[in-house]
Amino acid sequence: MQILTCTTSDIDVLFWFYDQAIEYQKKTFGKHWLGFERERVMREIEEGRQFKLVRDGEVAAVFLITNDDPVIWKELDKDRAVYLHRIVTHPEHRGKGIVPIIVEWAREFCRTHQREFIRLDTWLDNTKLVAYYEACGFSFVRNANLDDISDLPSHYQWELALLQIRVGTRDP
Numbered sequence: 694m695q696i697l698t699c700t701t702s703d704i705d706v707l708f709w710f711y712d713q714a715i716e717y718q719k720k721t722f723g724k725h726w727l728g729f730e731r732e733r734v735m736r737e738i739e740e741g742r743q744f745k746l747v748r749d750g751e752v753a754a755v756f757l758i759t760n761d762d763p764v765i766w767k768e769l770d771k772d773r774a775v776y777l778h779r780i781v782t783h784p785e786h787r788g789k790g791i792v793p794i795i796v797e798w799a800r801e802f803c804r805t806h807q808r809e810f811i812r813l814d815t816w817l818d819n820t821k822l823v824a825y826y827e828a829c830g831f832s833f834v835r836n837a838n839l840d841d842i843s844d845l846p847s848h849y850q851w852e853l854a855l856l857q858i859r860v861g862t863r864d865p
Contacts, residue, residue, distance in 0.1 A: 696798045699743035699755070707734055707743060710755045710781040717784070722819055727847045746791060753786040755779070756795055758802070764845060765814055765837060766855065774810035774857070775802055792829050796858065803860040810857045817854040831856035 699707065711729055718725035737743045737757055746754040757778040763770040777799060782791045799811040815822050817836050827833065837853040839845070 694746065694748045694753075694794065696744055696746050696795070698741050699738050699745050701735065701738055703743070703745060703752075704731070704735060704738065706745070706752055707738075707755055710752075710783070711779070713784060714779075714781040722816075722821075724816055724819075724848070724851060729846055733846075746794060748786065752783065753789075754782045754791045754795065756781070758799075760806075760808075762812070764839060764841065765849070765853065766812065767837075769834070769855075772810055773808045774812045775799055775806070775808050777811065777813040780813075792825070796829050800858070800860050809861050810859055812855065812857040814853045814855050817852045819854075823854050823856070826856050830858050832858070 708729075708731070711726065715725045715728070734743070742758050744756050744758065745752045746756075759776045759778065760774075761770055762774075762776040766774075766776070777795070780792060780795060796811065803809065803811060811831075812834075813826065813831065814837065815826065817823070823833065834855040834857050837855050839849055839853070842849040
């Protein structure tokens, strides 16, 4: 199993994963992502922030990282953190421990890049997903309502749950 940086040739794979996630969200939850701009995703690839988890030669999951997230995390963004976004697991790999693998990768990323936190957000009322992230080691930090989402995908209009894992010397 490997976690690799996506290349521009992965753009269609990423959008396939996003489409799968949206269909899954529609079936299992009352909200869903509202799509992503191709130019935004291409820029994220070119910046080296889009990743894929490859298992047995197949892309099993994709995710995005950023090293700052001031619109969502506001004053807490001053902390040294890596932020995980758009974690999507291939339908055939759901329930097979993919997120814990990504979390372990993020722990190592934090150690290598002197970051203290792994952070992510999800919709506050998606209690099942919040509980899953907590089972993966995340702690609930707080709710967040965003005032200006003009630089974010439109699904950020809904109230969020902010979660984090502390990494480093205090890491158990």
